[in-house]
Amino acid sequence: MAKRIRMKPDSPQCSTCMMAQVCLPAGLPEREMTQIDQLVKERVRLKKGDSLYQQGESLEALYSVRLGSVKTQLTDLSGQSQITGFYLPGEVVGLDGMLEGQHNSNALAMEDSEVCVIRLDDIDEISRYAPSLQHQIRRIMSKEISRSHHVLMALGSLRSEARVAAFLLNLSQRLAILGYSSTDFVMRMSREEIGNYLGLTLETVSRLFSRFAREGLIHINQREVKLLDLDALKQLSGQA
Amino acid sequence: MAKRIRMKPDSPQCSTCMMAQVCLPAGLPEREMTQIDQLVKERVRLKKGDSLYQQGESLEALYSVRLGSVKTQLTDLSGQSQITGFYLPGEVVGLDGMLEGQHNSNALAMEDSEVCVIRLDDIDEISRYAPSLQHQIRRIMSKEISRSHHVLMALGSLRSEARVAAFLLNLSQRLAILGYSSTDFVMRMSREEIGNYLGLTLETVSRLFSRFAREGLIHINQREVKLLDLDALKQLSGQA
DNA sequence: CGTCGAATTGACTATTATCAAACTAAGTGG
DNA sequence: CCACTTAGTTTGATAATAGTCAATTCGACG
Incomplete structure (x- = not known):
């Protein structure tokens, strides 16, 4: 099952992470890079098939894949389910559901995986002194919108x-x-x-x-x- | 063709708008509602068939439909195009393309329409003293992600x-x-x-x-x- | 009243789904 | 260690769904 791992307080995370160039911090100026180091206080380790979150759970964080791969899927009332995305390291899961504050999809590990937990509260906190963090979040969300529109195009035409x-x-x-x-x-x-x-x-x-x-x-x-x-x-x- | 309309400076916009309950400000506390009143400095009036923005143009603003309806579509290199959304009053267009800073879809008026221009710079500016504005932007983007995932589900299954x-x-x-x-x-x-x-x-x-x-x-x-x-x-x- | 774009309807075709059988790789337990 | 599962994949035969092409019809507008 999913295993939560607390980070040591004050130990830098993002600025020393190998994934930084392809993950949420990608493109941030050096100065702000160190400021977002406290953004990830926790990681989750998942075994193949483990659920990261489920439809209906309250949404408190985003998850950046650090290792492995994750899929998200929707299930309708008739039991039909649809995979809405496959996520690789550096890609962020959990962007839907902020409207009602609860996940409206399921996320499952496709192999043994590890994800960084990015709490929404911490985003707000840290973006007070690292304003480009908000831009990064917007850019990531925008990328997900663009991605899903392109999949729409594929399925539709x-x-x-x-x-x-x-x-x-x-x-x-x-x-x-x-x-x-x-x-x-x-x-x-x-x-x-x-x-x-x-x-x-x-x-x-x-x-x-x-x-x-x-x-x-x-x-x-x-x-x-x-x-x-x-x-x-x-x-x-x-x-x- | 599209016609830009400047608002009088300091005249309240959102707080007195009929659409406020279903638009970007929906759910904001009274106090912050007046703070975002300067968010919309401009509107655009579109005739049926007019383009609001086009693939490749640099992205400077989001657009909230005030009147009428707008569709967005992607076109691929073979000329095929795919409508990715129909947007009604209160719904926000232009959320894709923030990654590269340029629109990667086209938006067209489906009937005579009017949209409010929400400049990205102004969002940053105003959200300094109205922090929930950032939340609203996130919620709107999240809603678009969720919406397109549901369309994916429809097309896929x-x-x-x-x-x-x-x-x-x-x-x-x-x-x-x-x-x-x-x-x-x-x-x-x-x-x-x-x-x-x-x-x-x-x-x-x-x-x-x-x-x-x-x-x-x-x-x-x-x-x-x-x-x-x-x-x-x-x-x-x-x-x- | 005639023209034009949009919508309807029908006949036929193509694409993709369904059902079924066989095969493969990777365990699992005797 | 080997027969035996089992889940995943491949391939074939057939069926169903939706697409294509074509002919009308409808409605709006000049």
Whole structure:
């Protein structure tokens, strides 16, 4: 189960964190970087499948993925559920639900993971003397809005092959930012999760992976992928 | 074309606005309400079809719809475009693109409309002495995230009839908040726009409206709708 | 009254889902 | 250590949903 880890008070967190360049502090001036060092007082360690938060719980913090990966999903009254995002290190989860002050989605660890707890109260506190923190929060929220609008575009106007190609390219880009290979990576999610996220069935996703492989666009072995023809994938995905 | 209207300096705006209860200031304490009165220094009046902002323009402000309705859309390199939202009075447009500081969508007036200009600089300025303004901005952004996640859910996991039913119910609820009838209203958007938003063709939308009417769930005459059986629509949409 | 854009309706087609079977990799327990 | 699960994946055959194309119809407006 989820395990909470308290940080030593006054020990710097963000300014010495390896993720700082890709996480919430990214782009902050040096001076303010040290000021937000007290922002993270706690981390949570999650085992694969553990829940970080659930629909209905009161929202007190945001969570920045430090290690591993997390998915968020909505469940409707008929029991249908929809994955709304896959989050990698440096990405922030829990941005929805601030209107009513309670989470309206579930967040689950897709593998053993660790997240930094960013309490809303502390954001307010610290942003009094580090005003750009507010800008960072806005930028992160804006990025999430933009991201979900792009997924909307994919679900609303792309055909299955284009969605899958776009999915691969998106993962590729985000992994590259983290310093991993952009062409050679392991997907942390199952065919079913990919299908759910993209509004397709797991069979369709599997068939498309097989077809892309047959056509020489990718190599695929279970969850290991190698992107062989980025241009063709871009073409397919509408990002020609 | 779009017409900019300067406000008289020092004349109160938000605190005396009819929309205050459903707009950005909603829920603010009385004391802070007057403090944000200088937030809106300008309004923009748009004719039907006018653009409020375009992909690539630098982002300096948010826009709160005061009158009329606005749609936002993304266009990809292949020319395909996807409507990402329909915005009614009190709703805020322009929340994406803060990461790069430039709009990455287009906003267009769906009818003659008027929007309040909320400059980002002024938000920073005013939130120094009205700290809850930051909370309101966060809440509005969070609401947009939540909204788009719910649309994701609709596009990813609902069938066409469920999407259309959910669309009607959603419009109904938002109009009710504005004080209009929740069962009897005029849709400002064409079948094509609805279809684009919902990831369907205009023919499919038209057929479903006809079928719902035949089955006694709604009355429909062009863009005028009357919702006759809310329960059945909820059932259909998965919000049973 | 005629034109034009929007909406409806029908016939047919394409895409993707569903159902089912077989296969793989990675445990689990005798 | 090996048979036996089990969850995840692949592949095929068939079905359903929604898309495409085309013909009207409707309504608003000049």
